[in-house]
Amino acid sequence: xxxxYRQIIALKRCTPFVIAQKREQTxxxxxxxxxxxxxxxxxFLRRFWFRQLRDAPWQISDAELHMLLGxxxxxxxRLLHIYFGQIAVHLLPLIRAWQNPSVVSFHGAxxxxxxxxxxxxxxxxxxxxxxxxxxxxxxxxxxxVMDLGCDPxxxxxxxxxxxxxxxxxxxxxxPQNGEWRFVQAGRLIEKKGLPVTxxxxxxxxxxxxxxxxxxxxxxxxxxxxxxxxxxxxxDQRVTLAGFVSQETLRDIYYASHIFLHPSQTxxxxxxxxxxxxxxxxxxxxxxxxxxxxxxxxxxxxxxxxGVLVPEHGYEELARALLNAAQDPGLLSRIARSGAETVRKxxxxxxxxxxxxxxxxxxxxxxx
Numbered sequence: 005x006x007x008x009y010r011q012i013i014a015l016k017r018c019t020p021f022v023i024a025q026k027r028e029q030t031x032x033x034x035x036x037x038x039x040x041x042x043x044x045x046x047x048f049l050r051r052f053w054f055r056q057l058r059d060a061p062w063q064i065s066d067a068e069l070h071m072l073l074g075x076x077x078x079x080x081x082r083l084l085h086i087y088f089g090q091i092a093v094h095l096l097p098l099i100r101a102w103q104n105p106s107v108v109s110f111h112g113a114x115x116x117x118x119x120x121x122x123x124x125x126x127x128x129x130x131x132x133x134x135x136x137x138x139x140x141x142x143x144x145x146x147x148x149v150m151d152l153g154c155d156p157x158x159x160x161x162x163x164x165x166x167x168x169x170x171x172x173x174x175x176x177x178x179p180q181n182g183e184w185r186f187v188q189a190g191r192l193i194e195k196k197g198l199p200v201t202x203x204x205x206x207x208x209x210x211x212x213x214x215x216x217x218x219x220x221x222x223x224x225x226x227x228x229x230x231x232x233x234x235x236x237x238x239d240q241r242v243t244l245a246g247f248v249s250q251e252t253l254r255d256i257y258y259a260s261h262i263f264l265h266p267s268q269t270x271x272x273x274x275x276x277x278x279x280x281x282x283x284x285x286x287x288x289x290x291x292x293x294x295x296x297x298x299x300x301x302x303x304x305x306x307x308x309x310g311v312l313v314p315e316h317g318y319e320e321l322a323r324a325l326l327n328a329a330q331d332p333g334l335l336s337r338i339a340r341s342g343a344e345t346v347r348k349x350x351x352x353x354x355x356x357x358x359x360x361x362x363x364x365x366x367x368x369x370x371x
Contacts, residue, residue: 006250007164007280008087009033014165014356018363021079023072039075044068060123061093069097076102082367083107086135093127096134105136105366109162110145112195112277112298120273129153137366141277142299148275162359164280165352171254171287173343178261178332184208184215186325187260187290189253189281192223195274197266197295199232200318204266206236207322212329218260220245220253253281254288262325262335263290267297268315278303283350286310286342291335293324303349307334309341 012020013035021037044050044067054062064072072095076084084099084106086092092099092108099106108131132138132154139162140146146159178184186205190196198219205217219229219242226244233242248256257263263285267276276298283303286292292310294300295317304310311328313320328335 005087009035010167010352011165011356011359014352015360016356017360021081023075039079041068041071041075059121061090061127063094063096063127064098066097069101072098073101076104083363085109085363087111089128089131092135093124093131096127096131099131099134106134107137107139107362107366108132108135109139109141110149110277111141112145112275125152132158137362139362142302144275144299144302145277160362162362163350163355164278164283165355166280166283166287166346166350167352168287168347170250171257171284173287173289173340174258175336176261176289176291176339178329178335182212182214184212184262184329185260186215186217186262186264187220187256187285188217188264189220189256189285190265190279192219192221192225192229193274194225194270194272195267195276196221197268197315198225198229200266200268200316200321201264202229202232202236202238202242203318204264204321204325205242206238207319208325208329209238209241211326216241216243217264218243218245218256220248220256222247253284257285257288257290260290262328263292264321265292265294265300266313266315266318266321267295267300269297276300278350283346286339287346287350289339289343291328291339292342293321293328303345304342305345308338309345310338 023039023041025041025043027038027040044065050065051062054060082104086095086108089108089110129152138149138154138159140149140159141164146161149159150156188201192198209215229244233239265279265282269275278299282292282294292304294304294310294312295315296312297315301312304312306312311324313324
């Protein structure tokens, strides 16, 4: 994931190497120190046995454990940082067998999905007991991790870092002719609230028929969103752009007037931490309209650094957009304040230095 790649390459005082099951898009993510430990031939059967027969999360085999321990020894690793809670559950045998400290990062869905299943919840609790430190992206995730039984003394907030130099602030001028341009970017999944975006936009169009909406991203809801776009008769005003490069997305941000992100809790419990695309939009100077969900209120103060409405509230979102269209002064104020919030709390260089401080502290503790 891009936010993980950014974090790894921003490290200066620690030398990272990456262990992965496969490598893709090397031109997009150039990095030399990558060790591949592929899934064993029996992985599918092992996963089926755990998940379908035992209704429990799968864990690595003895062969994978010995291979991973060998890599850690060969590279003289001092600390293991595991991204995503469910991956740490899979690696629980490694966490227990290795003598040095392990750290796990939680990012959103890995705190909530499947936690209604006793075996998954228990395996997660055991993993939380085994690791030395738990990093979370937001206060909301901190509370969720502690609800799973994690010792509060183990939990620290490590914010997502945004490379501010890639999203320099630009003051927007807002249209006098009604040609408003909205954008939303992210995976096309339930928690992103995309049907809310479309319904709110449909309401906005009744007063501003020249407005347009661009949705950038891929995901399993594409067919559903296309159908809803047709049902709402938005075909001529909505662009489903699919996956776009960071450069193209940045151009879309600078060509737009408002960023939308009405996140919501999914039926499987999936929640946001603090969305990266939202932070990038804020850094670039886009006013953000989002929801009171997950970690979003930790980045946006309503009517100060953005606008927040209740989850699922497409009518409230449409009303907020219509009111803002009459008040460009408000949009300019929240755009400036939003960019300042990202600069103060989510600067990649600041967050990378803090992460290295954590690493060095943990190495000292484990030495």
